[in-house]
Amino acid sequence: MIGQVRPSVKATAAALSRGEITATSLLDASVGVIEQTNSALKSFISLSIGRARRQAAEADRRLAAGAGLGPLDGLPFAVKDVYETADLYTTAGSRAFANRQAIRDATAIAQLEAAGAILVGKTNLHEFAYGATGENGWSGTVPHPQDLTRLAGGSSSGSAAAVATGAVYAALGTDTGGSVRVPAALCGIVGYKPTFGTMSLEGTVPFCWSLDHGGILTRTVEDLAPFASCLAGIERGSIETLPQPLRIGIAEGWADDAEPDVARAFENALGALETLGARLAPVRLPDRSEARTVSLVLQLSEALAFHAPHLERAGDLYGEDVRSGLVLAQFLPASAYVQCKRFVTDYRRTLAETFKAFDIILTPACPIVAPLIGTKEVRLSGQTLPLGNALTLFTSLFNLTGSPALAMPAGVSSQGLPLSIQLIGPARGDASVIAVAGALERHGLGQKPEATPTRSAARERS
């Protein structure tokens, strides 16, 4: 693995408040990791070092005066380069937006900065967030931090790599079909998308307004909690308690469509849940193939609505895969778009009904481990799927339903690559999702080595 293992958010916040380390030293450590890794990983498109140094100095003054702002004060974070900033271009990973300058920061950035967190830079992505592989002919393809011959996954590829390498404590992404959860799953970290609409996307370049969710990537569920509290309004106390009784729905047949190692990790997670006292029962979910087409129609139609004027101006600067999707979009009839929006209503009602009997639905997060760079197709359950479809096989339905969903580590494959599960909750049931994920993490599922603040690259206060 390239990079460093960071101490937890909780341990770091404690060390900061005791004056054992400084926000400036944490920032130095972040910049050090980025300098060490970015030529290989291409995680960051731009850095905000000057602004970050000023904010770190302010955080250090607050902390030294005993006036810290809370658990995020002084912690470095990053955002996918679709979140607008007043001091850096917002490229959306596209040559067509290479010099696009916003006049203010996205709301989510402002919320984190108000809590004292420090933006260090903006991360790489699949162009315009259109795609789950993270391949990008302009800003570069983010390889897997553990194996540079493989993909980190996307579209929030740089955000996942930045967290996995310890460059930042958290990174923001966006998730339209799995773009936070898929790279998190492949890179062995946590990826969470809150209930649709609860995390602000004000000031972000859209891909599909109907399906775009904000999202947060962190190393652990424990680290996620304060960021989710800040950005999605989750009460900290509400994630400490498991639903009683804990009723888990097992997506019927889904694990059968995954690679054997993934299915094994899923079975292990079920065992862990039983140990925690959960009642498990199968649940039938809407047809994934049909939902994929519904999702695609919404994505492409809305994307073309946004991009049409930009295509007129700079169509030749778009990458081939985005361009081909937009070409297809113009042949989709309006009636099909409306019918797909009716399917969304139907899916949301179906899930709401399902969640009367369950607190959480469990699925694998991704049917495959991190694929080799250059992979075009994957064979699963006797079917050949384009790689992008395979990666989002278990995630895209829950963008249609707007459900809170979280991917978390669940062990490693026989090749030593991360495996992951996905927890889905009812609309506005975010606290239960995080609570159950936290319980699984404390139980030891997907356990990672822990570092202490003094052993990290952070320098002690002099």
Next chain:
Amino acid sequence: MSNVITAGTLQAINRELHRGRFTEDDVAGLVGTGHGVISSLDSIFADLGCICMRDLGLIAPDGLPALEQEP
């Protein structure tokens, strides 16, 4: 609808309805093997045909007021 979509059909629509927004090559590229998240044009339109023919009763599009009566 499978196997009826040709590059010529799409190019004519692009030219005549969309003022040639995309190049002839862009449009021709849709016909054939899949790419990115698209498996194949024929399969998408076949699936979409089934979706569009589904009778969803009085269900309204997401985000719009429902017209059904409570059961």
